[in-house]
Amino acid sequence: AQSVTQLDSQVPVFEEAPVELRCNYSSSVSVYLFWYVQYPNQGLQLLLKYLSGSTLVESINGFEAEFNKSQTSFHLRKPSVHISDTAEYFCAVSDSDSSYKLIFGSGTRLLVRP
Amino acid sequence: DSGVTQTPKHLITATGQRVTLRCSPRSGDLSVYWYQQSLDQGLQFLIHYYNGEERAKGNILERFSAQQFPDLHSELNLSSLELGDSALYFCASSAPSGQGIGEQFFGPGTRLTVL
Numbered sequence: 001a002q003s004v005t006q007l008d009s010q011v012p013v014f015e016e017a018p019v020e021l022r023c024n025y026s027s028s029v030s031v032y033l034f035w036y037v038q039y040p041n042q043g044l045q046l047l048l049k050y051l052s053g054s055t056l057v058e059s060i061n062g063f064e065a066e067f068n069k070s071q072t073s074f075h076l077r078k079p080s081v082h083i084s085d086t087a088e089y090f091c092a093v094s095d096s097d098s099s100y101k102l103i104f105g106s107g108t109r110l111l112v113r114p
Numbered sequence: 115d116s117g118v119t120q121t122p123k124h125l126i127t128a129t130g131q132r133v134t135l136r137c138s139p140r141s142g143d144l145s146v147y148w149y150q151q152s153l154d155q156g157l158q159f160l161i162h163y164y165n166g167e168e169r170a171k172g173n174i175l176e177r178f179s180a181q182q183f184p185d186l187h188s189e190l191n192l193s194s195l196e197l198g199d200s201a202l203y204f205c206a207s208s209a210p211s212g213q214g215i216g217e218q219f220f221g222p223g224t225r226l227t228v229l
Contacts, residue, residue, distance in 0.1 A: 032215050043116065043204060044220040051215060090157060099170035100208070100215045101147060104157035 002026055002093050006105035014113050015083055021076040021108045023065075023091030033074040034092040034102065035065055044090065050074065086112045117141065118207050118221035126227045132193040135224045139186055139207030145169075146188040147208070147218060148180055152201035163188055195228045202226075 003026045013019045025031060035047040048059040055067040065076045074091060091105040117140035127133055139146050148160040159172035163182035174180075177195075182188040192199060202223045208216035 036220075043118075043222045044206075045116075046217055046219075049217065094215060097170070099162045100145075101159045101162055101170050101172065102149075102206075102218060103159065104149075106156045 002031070002095055002103045004091050004093050004103055004105035006091055006108050008108045009106065010109045010111060012111045012113060013081055016080045018079050019077065019081050019085075019110065021089050021091075021110065023074045023076065023105060025072050025074065025091075025093045027072050030095065032094045032100070033065075033067060034094070035059075035063070035074075035076050036090045036092060036104075038088040038090065038107075040087070047076070047089070081110070081112050083112050083114060085110060116219040116221065118205060118219050120203075120205055120221035120224050122224060123222065124225050124227075126229065127195060128229055129195055129197060131195050131228075132191065133195065133226065135190040135192070135203050135205075135226075137188045137190070137205030137207075137221060139188070139205075140209075140219055143207035143209045143216075143219075144186065145208045145210075145216070146182055146186070147206045148174075148188070148190050149204045149206065150201045151204060151223070152198075155201075157204075160190070192226070197228050200226055200228045 005024045033050040036044040037047045048057045050067045058064045092102040094100045119138045121136045144165040147162045151157045160174040162170040180190045204223045206218040206220045208218045210216045
């Protein structure tokens with residue numbers, strides 16, 4: 001069965017500093033990878049996804065993630081964070097069974113300080 | 115706004131009771147997924163329906179059941195509630211893309227509190 005590991009439960013960082021949120025997944029023949037963000041008292045929003053093609057994927061708000069098959073990783077990065085990026089970030093994997101259900105990591109709380 | 119609606123937003127009930135959570139997917143989406151988010155278990159997949167048919171089951175208790183109706187809305191029924199069932203329940207809908215997998219759009223969730 002697929003699994004996702006997010007080693008960091010909380011990442012504190014100062015505003016305008018770079019950040020990396022780590023995500024590792026269990027290996028499979030083909031995987032689809034996602035990062036979702038959850039702001040306080042809200043639902044999950046898709047931040048970015050890797051389905052195929054270029055291993056570097058970007059979101060509209062400056063986040064990027066790189067699919068690394070050899071290291072089974074999909075780390076999320078941003079070169080300069082804002083206070084408004086404070087949220088819970090979830091890495092998720094889906095495999096090519098008929099369901100495409102999402103298997104989530106335990107989440108990383110990004111806390112941006114002024 | 116994802117286009118997925120869930121009702122009610124909050125639900126407070128007692129142990130042993132039964133509740134029904136409702137989800138309306140985005141217009142045109144045939145797939146509905148249910149997830150449970152709790153402090154100890156994190157985000158867990160419960161069940162998936164596609165166009166009225168059950169497609170996959172996750173860690174869903176036998177006390178829980180779901181269905182998807184002809185108008186594509188879905189209901190999650192939770193019975194014989196226990197304190198540990200207190201959680202945030204999300205539904206998500208999706209439509210397949212050219213690559214097969216479609217993005218899942220999440221509703222705002224129903225927060226269930228069992229006292």
